[in-house]
Amino acid sequence: MDPIKSLIQNLADQYGRQRENLLPIMQGVIERENFLSEYSMVEIAREMDIPASEVYGTATFYSFLETKPTGKYTIRVCKTITCAMKGKSQVLFAIQDMLKIKLGETTPDNRFTLLETNCLGWCHKAPAMMINNEVYTELTPEKVREILSDYMKQNGSI
């Protein structure tokens, strides 16, 4: 059976097929696939017996439920006021410079996606960013270059 279908079936078995399990199932798909494709949304709808439009409507409401392809690592830089005051722009420049992509883009090797996000809740240690679920705080351009090169090394790209 195709892997997405069986992934969704497994998730539905694990969480249940009631409407209230839709979010955990979508989160589970993203954990594996990095985003919700149209195909997987239709499959989720079929598996849970709800309209596909409802799945799509719910998915697109939440900013962490990506419906466009993203890389293995999604970098979310906080852009809310304190982070903006404490040098978020310089951090963002450093990332763009290093990965050679602009905000909203994914590296050609499908490894990194760069996004901005609203308040991450680390205002006392601004600026902050998340790489997948990992949080990094009190960033500087130097620090961010170190963090990213660690990620790159892990994948053998340098």
Added chain:
Amino acid sequence: MANSYQLKRVDFIFRNENDWEKVLSTTIKKKPQELINELISSELKGRGGAGFPTGLKWKLTSEAKAEKKYVICNADEGEPGTFKDREILSKVPYKVLTAMAVCGYVTGAKEGFIYLRGEYKFLEEELNKEIAEFEYYCKEINLDFKIKVFMGSGAYICGEETALMESLEGKRGEPRNKPPFPTQAGFNGSPTVINNVETLVHTFTIFKYGAKKFYDLGVQYSRGTKLFSVSGDTPKPGIYELELGMSLQDFVYEFGDGDTKAVQVGGASGFLVPRKKFKDAAIGFKGKLTGISLPTGGSMMLFNSSRSMFNVLDNYLEFFREECCGQCTPCRVGCQQLLLGIKAVKRGDKPASYLDKLLRLTETMQLTAKCGLGQSVANSFSSIVENFREEMIY
């Protein structure tokens, strides 16, 4: 300037209490009515920002007739400038769990949820371990109560209680019409108590030390302590537990960098207070405090004179525009127009008097928006535009 006043620091919330088992087992030996009375006499109000009396909320849910009831801990902390709930959940989670179980006992709920914002996913694993240990103990004392962590997925509006419940039901996080209130029809239509993380911890303090201890702190109409998340232009950013009712002047003496020009109390949805009003402003719930009383979920952002208030407002409005759920027109269109409007004035495409039109728009939003998000945009907008009008224009 010398300052004789000392901010009253308190240490209840992060005090490490190793006896939560004892607190839980002795508390649930009392009658539910007794516990509700204790909460009511402590005058504890919700610490998420809205300030609804907690005792009354529990009482209404306990009186509601239904087969199933729920307790929800609102850990969808998304207000710019707040980060206290994360600290509570990572340092003293067992207090939150104990309070939820007591709430379940009082109201008759057998199930509880912690709705954790997606940004705090890293807390999930540790929290689940705590819950497993906690439920084991509950079984030992024959208390039937289960807690589940539910992960949010990045939506500020889901901190609004009814939007949170929609999200918990697997839907778009759009606020519901009220009434019915969650105490009557909450999660899956059942009576539900929904409390902020900090509120639950305060109930732990009250059940352990008694209502009087809590009531004696703070001032009239604003009893007890509050966690403040301090950020911005301050040499001491961080989380502090302070008594309610202090003046903003004292707060700035303690946390300012000597050049504080304004403080945003209550995050992007709160009020901006300029330097000349520090003395008259007291931090606590609306009541008969002298001067201005500022309710807050705990966010305190300080700005010094190097900051442009236009940029601050611009940042807030962009936040609201993106986080608005889009369901009701006043909020959806209003947030967009306010953002376009202040940019147009700044560029010189619109005259300065256009700001007055925008102020009237915020009044409309305050009156007609469906939920707290749309209504509260007016707070930061009008307090920034009125106090720093020249910075909006030049």
